[in-house]
Amino acid sequence: xxxxxxxxRLGLLAGSLLVLAFLGQALYADVALLxxxxxxxxxxxxxxxxxxxxxxxxxxxxxxxxxxxxxxxATGSEPLIDNDGMKxxxxxxxxxxxxxxxxxAMSEAEYTHAVAASTLGGGTASxxxxxxxxxxxxxxxxxxxxxxxxxxxxxYIFYNKNGPAFVEGNGRQVDFPIQxxxxxxxxxxxxxxxxxxxxxxxxxxxxxxxxxxxxxxxARWLNFFKNVTDxxxxxxxxxANNLGSDSNTRITGSSNGDMISDLTDTxxxxxxxxxxxxxSDPREAHVLQGNGAVPVPLIVNHFVxxxxxxxxxxxxxxxxxxxxxxxxxxxxxxxxxxxAGAAGPLAALTxxxxxxxxxxxxxxxxxxxxxxxxxxxxVKSTAGGSTRPAGSAQYDADSIVRIQATxxxxxxxxxWTHGATGTxxxxxxxxTGDSVxxxxxxxxxPTVKIxxxxxxxxxxxxxxxxxxxxxxxSVVKVEFYIDGSLRFGDSTAPYAYDWNALLETVGSHAIKAxxxxxxxxxxxxxxxxxxxxxxxxxxxxxxxxxxxxxxREYAALTVHVSNAGGAVVQKYVLYRKAGSGAYASVKELxxxxxxxxxxxxxGPLTKGVVYTYKLTAFVGGAEVAVSNEVAx
Amino acid sequence: MKKRALIVIMLVLxxxxxxxxxxxxxxxxxxxxxxxxxxxxxxxxxxxxxxELRLAYALGGDFFVFGSYGLLSASGTTPxxxxxxxxxxxxxxxxxxxxxxxxxxLGFEIAAxxxxxxxxxxxxxxxxxxxxxxxxxxxxxxxxxxSTFFAxxxxxxxxxxxxxxxxxxxxxxxxxxxxxxxxx
Numbered sequence: 001x002x003x004x005x006x007x008x009r010l011g012l013l014a015g016s017l018l019v020l021a022f023l024g025q026a027l028y029a030d031v032a033l034l035x036x037x038x039x040x041x042x043x044x045x046x047x048x049x050x051x052x053x054x055x056x057x058x059x060x061x062x063x064x065x066x067x068x069x070x071x072x073x074a075t076g077s078e079p080l081i082d083n084d085g086m087k088x089x090x091x092x093x094x095x096x097x098x099x100x101x102x103x104x105a106m107s108e109a110e111y112t113h114a115v116a117a118s119t120l121g122g123g124t125a126s127x128x129x130x131x132x133x134x135x136x137x138x139x140x141x142x143x144x145x146x147x148x149x150x151x152x153x154x155x156y157i158f159y160n161k162n163g164p165a166f167v168e169g170n171g172r173q174v175d176f177p178i179q180x181x182x183x184x185x186x187x188x189x190x191x192x193x194x195x196x197x198x199x200x201x202x203x204x205x206x207x208x209x210x211x212x213x214x215x216x217x218x219a220r221w222l223n224f225f226k227n228v229t230d231x232x233x234x235x236x237x238x239x240a241n242n243l244g245s246d247s248n249t250r251i252t253g254s255s256n257g258d259m260i261s262d263l264t265d266t267x268x269x270x271x272x273x274x275x276x277x278x279x280s281d282p283r284e285a286h287v288l289q290g291n292g293a294v295p296v297p298l299i300v301n302h303f304v305x306x307x308x309x310x311x312x313x314x315x316x317x318x319x320x321x322x323x324x325x326x327x328x329x330x331x332x333x334x335x336x337x338x339x340a341g342a343a344g345p346l347a348a349l350t351x352x353x354x355x356x357x358x359x360x361x362x363x364x365x366x367x368x369x370x371x372x373x374x375x376x377x378x379v380k381s382t383a384g385g386s387t388r389p390a391g392s393a394q395y396d397a398d399s400i401v402r403i404q405a406t407x408x409x410x411x412x413x414x415x416w417t418h419g420a421t422g423t424x425x426x427x428x429x430x431x432t433g434d435s436v437x438x439x440x441x442x443x444x445x446p447t448v449k450i451x452x453x454x455x456x457x458x459x460x461x462x463x464x465x466x467x468x469x470x471x472x473x474s475v476v477k478v479e480f481y482i483d484g485s486l487r488f489g490d491s492t493a494p495y496a497y498d499w500n501a502l503l504e505t506v507g508s509h510a511i512k513a514x515x516x517x518x519x520x521x522x523x524x525x526x527x528x529x530x531x532x533x534x535x536x537x538x539x540x541x542x543x544x545x546x547x548x549x550x551x552r553e554y555a556a557l558t559v560h561v562s563n564a565g566g567a568v569v570q571k572y573v574l575y576r577k578a579g580s581g582a583y584a585s586v587k588e589l590x591x592x593x594x595x596x597x598x599x600x601x602x603g604p605l606t607k608g609v610v611y612t613y614k615l616t617a618f619v620g621g622a623e624v625a626v627s628n629e630v631a632x
Numbered sequence: 633m634k635k636r637a638l639i640v641i642m643l644v645l646x647x648x649x650x651x652x653x654x655x656x657x658x659x660x661x662x663x664x665x666x667x668x669x670x671x672x673x674x675x676x677x678x679x680x681x682x683x684e685l686r687l688a689y690a691l692g693g694d695f696f697v698f699g700s701y702g703l704l705s706a707s708g709t710t711p712x713x714x715x716x717x718x719x720x721x722x723x724x725x726x727x728x729x730x731x732x733x734x735x736x737x738l739g740f741e742i743a744a745x746x747x748x749x750x751x752x753x754x755x756x757x758x759x760x761x762x763x764x765x766x767x768x769x770x771x772x773x774x775x776x777x778x779s780t781f782f783a784x785x786x787x788x789x790x791x792x793x794x795x796x797x798x799x800x801x802x803x804x805x806x807x808x809x810x811x812x813x814x815x816x
Contacts, residue, residue: 545712548672548719549753549760549796554712601712604758 290369384411554603663809766792
């Protein structure tokens, strides 16, 4: 404060304070874990001094346009004067990495002329109010911290994109460069001072715009966040402040009409408490969010009497490709009532200039005011298909978007997830807010069918398990599993596995065939067989039974039976068919009658007719084994 | 051939009957016939009762001619399927012989001739019939009880064969029997 009263000693003091600044920076860098509030304050005082005396030769800027706008310089701040004569100093290229001196923050604001400032007694006194800020509206984000206050040495990343800003809005808005946050970016990792690189921070772009109208009296901050990843991002946004009122900071009111800041307040008023009957700082109103239920409300609203470092915060979730904006206003007035009176219309967005020089997209991107009539819809799809529309786009609230999912060849549409459910395609999606809809596709799996043995059949000894497999692309292989254990893989059709069931235990066994296509999708078929390991085979010949004169032909069949599994055979049945006719049972034999090597005669047979025989074994009423066919 | 033989036999008998007095004899013989066909023996028996009735006409000089009818009928089972089998053989024979004295009432005779065998075998629903001509030879000892009655103990052999479905079968066999006769 002393420097405000001693302009003629500026040159001498500037040189001395430069020395202090260098010392402060060195000390700050070397001892990051210490509280450097004193050093930082000295830096801020130095900035104030330099800004008020651009012709000092220490740093420079020049006035253009006659409206108090100063073209950006390599290092410095840009003063913009509103129509009340309040000159706002906007940091455009700050080299200090502190909570109150970041890019886009205000380093100071003061009247260019004396105003009728309110007094303790209810009157007014002419005064050139100044020293509104020591640092105002510093932007920080964190995906770790939730409560604040934002500070160096913790998991906060400050917006501090150095480099000359450019202006728009007829010179009334300072447009700050994009700062890309990336976990492995050493520059941004360095912002997490004292904590080392924050390697898990996702990629995101941040930029700011600060606007001071020439035909109204406020300052507006637009803080933009763009998700450049493929997944939604959720993080907390903090606004840190250092008011010029220092320890004399007092809450003068809030939108709720009380002297307490809470999450429902749209604005909070502060001032430097009266010293005697006057106060030399402007009366301030901080507009934090819009009226009513807003998409992104405050999660922290911290104003405390005696604390010149109020801060507030939001939780922001942005979809892939989406850009969101958090907007703040600040009003500086000669009286508490005037500040409160200006804050209300800004919160309600009834101030005619509140949204000046904002594009339609930017208005739709604002999340902490009821401004957006459009919402982002992001349509994504898994591999194997596409959607129309695709990607991110804004749509009018309550409008219907028809989303068509189209699978690629070899794939099929499965369902909608995330912001939508079901399988209806196309989907008529109603826009009710920012949302993401995923179309899920899946590769059509190959179809496989075990063709031998038959499901539920009995297996006796070696058997060739065969399967057919088809796919809309190509089948890479068919794998055969016995009781869940992979036994064999066949990459060429016909797919077969020579299974020696004699090596298996008697009883039920599962045979599974799994086909895999070129895209890795699999299809399977499973059957269950009963292994009895009863083997029946026959040989036979046509013989003649000679009576005396009468000769009758008959079949002499020699049976070979093995029962390796020890199953209890109920009976054997001999079947016969004549020519191409159907098999019919001709004999039932007990196990005692059918030993290995036993000959079974069947006849008489009609001459010239070929007869075919087979012998089957029954266990528990089921036909478990069938012999070879013998034609005689 | 078979027809001609049968005609010859009938003419001989008719000639004898018309020209002679007490020169005929009628002999009924019961024999045990041992078939010569092995399959026949397997299916039926190794010994079959064989009744035969013979009419003879004495020619001069103790020679005679004869005609006879015999029936060989048997039942049995087939070797493989044990099916019921039944067979019949009708023997119609004609021939000539010589009957001479030995001592007192004891005499002998020998004869030979041809026979026509008509046969049939039935196994379940299968029946095969046929006929064949065979040769027979007989010898017997004769004891005369009187001038008209006599008994004789004889042996004989009937042999013939035929081919059925390419398989040769045999008819007849060795016969041993006892008969009684009457001269008139």
